Structure formats: C-alpha cells, structure tokens
Amino acid sequence: MTATIATEAKRAPGPRAGRRGPGLHPWVRFGLRRLGGLLLSFAVLTIVTFLIVPLIPGDPAAVAAGDGASAAQIDRMRQELGLEQPLLIQFVDYFRGIITLDLGTSFISGEEVSHVIFSRFPFTAQIALLAIVLVLVIAVPAGMGVAILTRGGRLPWLDHGFNVVTGFIYAVPQYVMGTLLVVVFAVTLGWFPAAGAATLDSLVLPTAGLMFGPACVIARVVRRETAVVLDKDYVRTARGWRLGAARTHLRYVLPNLITTTLTLSGLILAAQLGGAVVIETVFAWPGLGQGIVNAILQRDYPVIRGIILVLGLLATLIIILVDVVLAVLDPRNLGGGSHDA
Amino acid sequence: MNITTATGHAPAARGAARPPAASVKGLTVTFGHTEVLHGVDLEIPDGRVVGLVGESGSGKSTLGKTLVGINKPSGGTVRIGTRDLSTVQGAERTAMRREVQYVPQDPYASLSPRRTIGQTLAEALDPHRADPRRHRERIAAALDQVRLEPKSMDKYPHQFSGGQRQRVAIARALILDPKLVIADEITSALDVSVQAEIIRLLQSVRGETDSAMLFISHNLAVVQQVCDDVVVMYRGSIVEAGPVERVYPNPQHGYTRKLLASVPGSPGFSLD
C-alpha cells in the first residue's frame, strides 16, 4: 500500500463565524432577499391579474358587457378594455396604470377603482387585525398551557377535552360559524347587530367569526410544538438543575417554540384574508371581501383586478412581516425564515 | 517534504503484481468554503484490507464517500483499478462505479423498510428489474456467506436485529464481487458483543473473497483485528501509513502515538 504522508498538517481556513459567502452583512442579505420576494410577488400578481381578462373564454368584451348587450355596447367595451391592441401593448398599458396608481374605473359604479379600494380597505383591516391579535393572545398561551399540563399523560381529560373542543370548532367552517353566530346572537338573542358596520358593536360578531377557527388551529399547533420541545434533552437538563416550573418553561421551552409557531401562524394568518372575504359576505361588512365578490358577480373587471392585486400584496406583506419578527427575535433566522418550513 | 512509504516486505502472493483496487492522487475535497481533504495520496492494493482511522474532522469519512461517488472531488484524481474515473462516461462509468461498493454505518437506515431482503439484494445484481426470483441462487449464496439463512430473503428488515441487518448490508456489498468495499464505521452503532460477531464475520469472509476493503473506523482495536494495513488521518491529511504489524507497536508520528495512548487499557494510557 502506498500513501503520502503530509508533514505539515495544513491548516485549512476555518469557516468564519457567522458569515457565509463573501462580504454582505446578514441583515443586508436578508433585506435584499425579502425585497426580491416582494418584487417577484408583485410581478406575478400583475401578470396574473392582467391575464384575467384576455383569458376569458369566448369574447371577453361580450362577457364583460353582459348578457343582452348590443353590438355597439360590446364594441365600446372592447375599446375600453383595449382588447384590439396586441397583448404586449395591453400589458404595458395595464402595468403603467398600476405604477401610476391609476387602476381604472368601475364598470358598474363609475367610481375610481383606487377609491373603491381605499374606502373598503379600512373595514377589512379592522376585523382582520383585531382577529389576528386576539388569536395570538388567546391561542399561544392556551396551547402552551395545555401541553405543559398534560405532559407525560397527565390530566387525560384535559387532553381529550382540548382535542375535542378545538377539533370541533375547527371543523366548523368560518362562514358556517359566522352564520351560526348571526342566528344565535343577532337574530335570536338580539345582542349584536346582524349586518353592516354602523355601530361599534357590529365589530364583535365578524371578528368572532374570523378568529375561532384559526385560534383553534394555532392552539393545536402550539400544543404540539410545546410537546416536542418538552421532550428535548435540554429541558431534561433544566429539570436536572431543579429550576422549578416557571423558570424552566420560560427560559428553556418558550424561546424554542417561537420559530416554528410563528412560521406556521404566519401562513395561517395570511389565509385570514380569504376568511375575511367570506365573513364579509355573511355580515354584509363593507370591506374588500364584499367588494371582490360583488365585482365578480357583476363582472366589474377593473375592480376585480384591483382588489385581487391588493389582496395578493397584503398576503405577501404578512409573510414578510413574520420573517422580520422571526429575525429580530433570533438573528439565526436571518438565513432562512418562514419559508424553510 | 512529502514522502511516500511502501509496504516494505513482500506482500502476500495475492495482490503482488496486480494493479491496486483503487487509488487517489492529490485528492482535494471542499465543502462550501472549507477544504476537508488536502491533496491526499493513497493506494489500496488489490485484495488487502486497509483500515482508515482518525477522529472527527479527520476527513476519513469524506475520503470513503469520495471513492464511492457520494462526494465529488474538487481536485486530484480518483482511479478504480487503473482507470481514471474522470475520463470515463456513461455506461462505462456506471460499470466502474459498481466496482466500488459501500456499507453505511447505521444498520437501521441502510435497508429499504418496505422491500424484502431478497429484493434488496436483487437490486444490487440487477438495478432495473430487481426481481429476486431470477437470482435465487446467487442471493442464497450471498446470505450464506454472511451466515444468514437463505429463507431470510423473503423477510423484511424489521424482522432482523441490528447486527443481522448489518450482515445483509455487507452481503449486498459483496454480492457483486467488487474490487473494493468501503465499510464506513460499520461497527460503531453496534453493541460490543454484536461488534465482535461482525469482526469474526469479516475475518472469516476474507478468505472467501478477492475484494479489497477500506475499513473506516475510529476504533483502533477493531482496526487491528480486521485490517492488514492502517492509514491514520488528521485534519484532512494522512499522517501515518503502513502495515498493522509495524504501526501499532512502532508508531512514528506523534499523533498516532497520542491516538494509541488514548485507548483505555493500552500501555500509554494514564489518567494522571
């Protein structure tokens, strides 16, 4: 056998602590990556919303003009939608409109689309934000608490009860929940208004309808994650140091939950935008959700495009926000973030 | 100054004039920005069992995996027999690769859980059809070689212990009569008594096969039992090499001496 002995143990340059790749500061790389994601998202949304009209089977102008439109009306519609132009020109016009915040005017009401969006947005934001905050404040401690109390098979009744209750509530879709809330609390008991956004207490039922389902999902997720962390060796080390329940759970369990919990919660919260669409229908809440449904039913294409674009951007922004929070809490998350689930 | 040693005394008749089973020259492997192997030269003679020892970070596992094809070299050459791996393409390359077989460390992960032992062994013989019914005799012979019953071929991995599964993995490596078998820490995950069984198996199988073996391990005592030659690695380079009968009693390099002295029970070992 032959082998060459190296006489100087060549010292390879060790990995520079915390740095990967040439030059850039981790926060800069993080920012650039997220910005790239936002731009990509924006590009995709622009293209997709643009394509809504040209992709309509048959004659888009006829569909847009509605049943029973005269030939003249159809032609006028074609002009308005710019459909004679080559596809690329249409897209450039559309894109230019978006950049200059001129999203066109509604076919139905003649209102400017940007105005429609700006006037409806606050309503959606109210119930969505309120629901998100309530969900986190309730679900995270609940999930953690149940996991800690039921660890190792303790309190089996709590374990089963939690599973059954959260599972049951989760099985009720949001629009059913909303409808039932209306039936019970508005129609039968008369405690809250059944529709509209007239008074302050009209906020209660829509927010409740939005939050029950996600609260249960997130509570279950947190419970499962907590159980996983409780099984880890380092929690056993803390128990070996006899630190007591409070200190062990706060310092050794909670910090290791946050990443997974926030990641999954972020996705669920972004899905709330879809929930808002449905809830607004139940409660006739004048937000973006009601706006988009009406627009689709009335084939109000400028409004359709505008609202879908905004909803998509909002979803992306929520995810980016979650990534930022994760990175602030623990700089080790700067590399991956909520996308690397 | 780099120096090449040669096994001084005349080697056994087998492997005397034949080309080496495999060799690497100037092999460098880089992961990301870290160089893990620094220009390693090593020849594995035909039919010999060569032990590769070192601690974590020595690069021994990387060297084994590069020979098998799991890692790609970033510099230097890898030869199977006399043919340079990088000059060969397509079907010929696949054929050459099959001359080097691999036995991984974890017996609980190396066999597909939903395939029978027979199917796993048949896959080695015929990767496309992998039908054990066409190769029953060869499979039975391979199982017999590792002291397992032929009827094992219809059973699933979960029906076997860790030691038995490791035997199956060894059978799979040997069934193709390869030039070289890379055994990557194959006894490290086993209890001491099971480890002893595998050592005995390897010692007895030696006489029945022409394959060379690169036995990667951190356990110097096991290497001494199983191997003809030993190569010691430290931080990506070879620091000592030679026949086991020479190196163990007479280690030349300071690191080798330190390694040997760290084994509890050896003369140099002292806790004070």
Next chain:
Amino acid sequence: MMPSPLTRRFWSPTMTAGVLILAALVLTALFAPPLLRADADTLTGDAALGPGPGHWLGTDDFGRDVLARALTATRLTLAMTAGAAGISVFAGTAIGLAIWLSTQRVREAALRLLETAVAYPSLIFALVIAAILEPSPTSAVLAIGISGIPSFARITANLASSVSHSDYVVTARLLGVSPLRIALRHMLPNMAEPLLILSATVFALALVEISALSFIGLGVQSPDYDFGRLLNDSLDSLYTQPLTTVGPSAMIVLTGLSIMLVGDAMAAHADPRGQRRRAVRKPERNQTVAAPAGDTALVRVENLRISLPGGPELVKGVSFGIEPGEVVALVGESGSGKSLTAMCVAGLPSDELDVRADTLRIGDMNLLARPNRSRLAQDVGIIYQDPGSTFNPSLRLGGQLTEVLRTHLKMGRRQARRRMAEALASVEITQPQQRLRQHPHELSGGMRQRAMIAASMATKPKLLIADEPTTALDVTVQAEVLRQFRRIHRHEGTAMLFISHDLAVVEELCDTVLVMRHGQIVERLTAAQLRQREVTHPYTRSLLAAIPALDLAPATVGAGTIFQEGTQ
C-alpha cells in the same frame, strides 16, 4: 427486534368514529338522491313550516323539506370535494416528485416559485379562476383543486428530499438504479403514509373551501345545490326561520369532522410518541429518610423496580450502594437498564415509567418522595451523554451554566459568572470569559462536555452521576474528559455513579464495577478483580471476550521498512 409498524393498534376509537361517520355520509350520498328527491325538490304549498312530524327540520319558503335537501346535497358536495382534492393530491405529488427528479437549478427555481405561491390564501386563486370562467361547479372544483397544488407539491418535494437522503436511497443510487425507479420503488412507498395523512387534511380543506365558494355565490348555482349553496339560501329566511341553517351547517360540520378524525387517527398511528401513557406515581410523604445504623453509604438503592405500566419490567430488583467518595460503574449493553437506573437515582425518571423501590436515597434525601429542590441541585451533579443536545440552543452558555448558582445559591449574576469562568479554566477551557458569552453550538463536543462538568462541580456536590459521558466523544477527547473525572475525584473526593458500555474505560476510572444485563445486576467486581480478570459470571466473561484487544507488543520480525519523517 423492532416491532412491525403495522401491528400497532389501527382501529383506535378516533379512527372507528371517523370511518363510521364517513361511511354513513357515503351511503347518504349514494342513496339519498333517489329516495328523497321528491321531498327535496318538489315545490309544495307547505311553505315555511316549522319542525314537525312530517318535516323534522321544517320546510323552506317553497315548501321543500329542509332535511331532505340537506341529505340530498351530500352527493354533489362529496363529488366536488373529491374532485378538487384529487387534483391537488395527484398533481401536487407529481410536481413534487418531478422537482426532486430535476436538476439543482430547476429545483431551486421551482421551490422559490412554490414558496411564493404557498403564501397566498387559496381563496385568491379561486377568485381569479372564478373571474375568468363563469362561476359554476366546474370552475369551483378547478379553482380549489389548483389552489391546493402549491402547498402539496412543496410538502412532497421536501418529503422526497429528506427520504432521498436516507442511506438506503443513497445506496440504491450508488448501485446505478435510475432516478425514476428510485422514486417509484423506494421513495413513494416510504412517503405514502405521511402523504396519505396530508391528503385527509387536503380533503377537509377542499370541502370547506368549495362550500365557501358556493356560499358566496361563486360555486354551485341554482337550481343545483350543495351544502354551501343551501346555507346561502337559508340566509334569506334567517329572521323568519333560523332553523333552515341547521341542516346544511350540521352536514358540513359532520363531514369535516369525520375526515379530520380519520386524519388524526392516521397521524397518531404513525407517531409512536403519542402512544405513551403516564404511570401513576404516588410520591411518598417523607422528604428525608434516615439511614439505618451501620449503613455509611451515601447512596443506597434497594430493590429498584422500573416497568412500563401494563408492560414488561425493565429493571428487576436492583440493589447497590455508593460510599462517600466511591466511584461506582454500571456497565451493560443496550437494554440492560443501566441508564434507567441512573436516571432514577438522579430523580429524573421518564414520565411513562413506573418506579418502585424499598429504598432510594442520596444522603438523607428520599428520592421516592419530593426532596428539597435546592439541596438536590447542589448535592447531585448530572452529566449526560450527548453534548450536542444537552444545552438550550437559544440561550448563551453563561446564562445556562450559572443557573444553579443563581437559583439555588442565590448568587448575583456577576459573582456567578466569575465563579463559572474560574471553573471553566480549571477544566482547561481556553478563553473562559468569551465562552460564557457564546452559544452552545459554537463550542466543540468535548468542550461542551467539559463545561457541563465544570458547571456540575461548581456547587461542590457530594455525588456526580455521569450517563455515558464520553460515548459521543473522540477517543483523544475522551481521555481528556476521563482525566477531568480523575482530577475531580482526587481533589474533591466526590462520589460518582458512572454509566458506560465500555469495560476498558471503567477499569481505569472506577473502584467498583456492577455488570447489568436485562435489568439485573449479574456481577459485582472491584476494579482490581476486573483487572486481574477474576470474573465469574459467564456474561461478564463473554463481554470481556468480545472487547477487541489492542496489542501493542513489538513486532517479532523486523518489518524492513525504511521510513523517513519530517518534523512533527
């Protein structure tokens, strides 16, 4: 021998309930329309009746029986849901596998695209498709089906990636099996279970989303009806007849629930962790227990029995003692019960274990009761096997290593850190102040283990319990750590309970060696007896015989090797 995964209990109560409900629903879907079509669709004059004998849930504004309509709608709903779920699952799996099969570049681009797509609520996809095609059941099925593809594809790709790294797939690749065959032969069968569980979730989600679309008017259109459409219709008579909402609501919830039950049951079946049940342990009353006269031992264990409730006995009546300053080793192979015994002596038995003993004490602390926490923390130090997972990855080392000093000895932060820095220096860790500010992953395994030793010794404990402390370390590092133990023993006189599988190691370090097998102590030896090989029990003999001996006797024949070496 590992038990077959298939023999664990499949028909749990959850699974049974879920399957029964699902079966009832399928039967309803098959038989309700032909049987109940008349009641469901005929317009009668019995409009807006409340619940009564002929109509259990009353009638709607057109005189149609509400219950009949709800049951009849099952077929359309289930069919649409199955269609959408089918699209998501099959297309998602195919795309996920295709991603895994393609080149690095394509894979990365596709994954990034999927990442972005996954972030959107699926309802946005549905809205887009509903905007392009006219609202109809087909557009709803397509919309929800397509919207489910990105997340399913992503999970499939990630699953494929992790399966592809397992040794058996790597080996198959090395054997020259083509990537497509690897995917079909090795990966899919091993991915089947998690994907099936995920499909249940997809089905439940599709149900909710399709009926949501129908509910807001973008799915099934009149006169057809599914659950969502029915619920929307019931909104019209919300004030006059709130009960019309009950039928469709109940059906939606029931369907969703049954699928979730099945999915949960499958997940529980696949996850062995969830099957543990806790042992009911009643701690004794007396915190302290006096040693009987003449018993000088620091640790006394008598007749320790550990078992899984309703299961096998893992430790069968183990008894031993540790004198002050004595180093006792528990040696055995896997399954011998040595670690379980050590953890019970440490007062840290796993929750699912049933622990009984006549005596289990350290000093006068009764470990069968709940001894004083602070005393236990100060008098007993514990070193664990795997330095990679012993420390909290989220906290810096300083905060963790000083826990006992600050919590039980009530030291201030600065004083505790100073003491710990000294302790780290004494175990030969360089730059101790800096280490305290680092995170655990920044230190090597050997350093972490020595840091653990330093932290344990900081309170000058009477007993150190070390569970295979060097098994995960390199052999030269192991020698260092063993030297630390020897030094501690020399200078502090700390008693030790040392767990190991390596007789050679314990021979060097320990005073007494207890050999364990199948939950029992089979032999007790002094170190001298072990060294002289004065062993009686056949198991110990076989264990000794199995240890490969390191033979460093000089070679008999001059090897004739000329060897030159440079500096080192």
